[in-house]
Amino acid sequence: MTNPLQTLSGEGVAVWLDDISRERLRSGNLKKLIDERSVVGVTSNPTIFDKALKEGDAYDDQLRDLAVRGVSVDEAVRAITAYDIRWAADVLRDTYEATGRLDGRVSLEVDPRLARDTERTAAEARALWWLVDRPNLFIKIPATAEGLPAITQALSEGINVNVTLIFSLERYRGVMDAFLSGLEKARENGLDVSQIQSVASFFVSRVDTEIDKRLEKIGTDEAAQLRGRAAIANARLAYQAYEEVFSSERWKALAAAGASPQRPLWASTGVKDPSYDDTRYVTQLVAPGTVNTMPEATLEATADHAEITGDTVRGTYAQAQADLDAIAALGIDYEEVVKVLEDEGVDKFAKSWEGLLARVTEQLNRQV
Template sequence: MSGPLHSLSEAGVSVWLDDLSRSRLDSGSLAAMLSSHSIAGVTTNPTIFAQAISQDPAYEPRLAEAVATAGAEADPEELIDLLTVADVQDACDALRGVYERTEGIDGRVSLEVSPVLAHDGEGTIEAAKRLAAAVGRENVMIKIPATEAGLYAIPRVLEAGISVNVTLVFSLDQYRKVVEAYLTGLERAREHGADLSSIASVASVFVSRVDAEIDRRLDALGTEEAAALRGGAGLANCRLTHRVQSQVFDSERFRVLAAAGARIQRLLWASTGVKDPAYPDTMYVSGLVTPGTVNTMPEKTMEAFADHGEVPADTMPGAYAAADAHFDALAGLGIDYAEVMDRLQTEGLEKFSASWTELVDVVASRRADAV
């Protein structure tokens, strides 16, 4: 097979689909994309499931079954778990061949803990263990946000042998804390005699939202100097994150873990759908080609890249200095990097929480109809 998406895979970039629904599973769409688009994984989030369950008629009989199973008085969140766990189970089964062929590197499907738990460390640990057990598939990844509570929970979830997708990572400081949580979790797992080779993790660094927020601030300045910096922060931030990764995993601490079978925590580029129509619709894919990374795309971005995407040589060598210079220039205009990134994480949590509330309301209403 040939084409841009296959070329991405050949360049060492794993292509994951940022979407899942019952109709996609039942129709065979996901299975078809495994070969047509070299899909090697699937990511989900509360917004994806809120849209799917509220709009996809394939969930109507599933919800009726869930109500029959859990009871007419079942909490809507319990019903949501039944629906989403079933979807993730089927997606894991569809990707089982990829998981085995890549020896567990790919073939992963992510399921996120409720955003209501974003500031509840113990609740996150409990939910992660419950969801992993409910899915019951080796290739599931439990998604946990990089909040203070999430960073507390991540080592304990990894310690239990559960693979983790750390989401809503924006700043370099957040990313360093994510790596620390990952290494601590592996060390604890090793102390318990766990097979480290069975534990995988990705750090999901959001891209387009960074440009959306910084571009808004640049536009407010209204100068030529500000305009010249538009559309560069998202890629620059990812490139600096890649530099940090190359440093922290080139350490004696990780080499000891690697000798026991541990894998590097891969960088996953998330939020890769371009929000500004003035930019190329594939810029967050072509601009982040480097081996050993994951690019998770919504279907629209994936189709665009399959149609006209370009796969350059490794985009990281020599890019770090320019990325540093970009943020220096932003700082010179009064744009505070740390404040922007903290704001973005807070807004990301708020958006997922709003989606979750919408989903709970929809399921509660349809539960009443089913009863």
């Protein structure tokens, strides 16, 4: 019997897991999720690695060796995370080959403290690409204003990029422009653009969290009726922009050279408000050529009871715009909201990185 995750995959949505740990890898759990839960990719972030290091003994041997060698904490973090990413990439290698190199991907993030520094972000992307040394790797680069030229630079060198922390429609268009520019430069550099892949991670649930908070403060019936509408509307309009850009003449010239489009990836799809259906950011964002990266709880909820009813994005653009317009009419400034979300996102990721450094420092000291 086909389960909802298989149905979702059949609708053109790639199912990725937003989690990684060495225990998940050594126990065979990731392979099981690939076989039984239609998982075809993995994403990671500093918080995920911090949690993995906190639990169990899977990292003890490597930590002991790193401590004996007296490496810096930054080098230790890179060694630990690259080890897991490389292992996951190998587990997903069959998926990578079976999907014509489209999926079977694993993402590793540049140091998020560099989010406002173009040159250092580009250099870090090169270093991580070399360190992991797997063709099915994605390097995660944040979609800050400073990140956009780093994205173009990385792609121009043949580095696959997962653009993260996208909240606004305007910035998403900037991301797609950076992608096209990167491929154009790669082609000029003599690279085979058919070998370069990218996804654009458009964050979902955090938009509802911020706008719902503002709607509740307004406190009217009209405001209450708009709760939970912003995030899905925003993502659907992002897909409209994707359709527009990837049907342009500029894109067609790259497609003729063998390029694949930069797929929209729905990120932050775990529901943060317990009053909402726990699969809403999956079932309401079904569209071909997309990725949905899910925390394990969302993955299991989708497998258990999600109702996948086909494409729920195309044909909804007018209503999506009407929802955002109605929110704006109540005095909620979209541009302010997305700026707050980006600034908070950069800050949270940087703090998570600092937490990961502290965790590794503590564990290295324990080995001495």
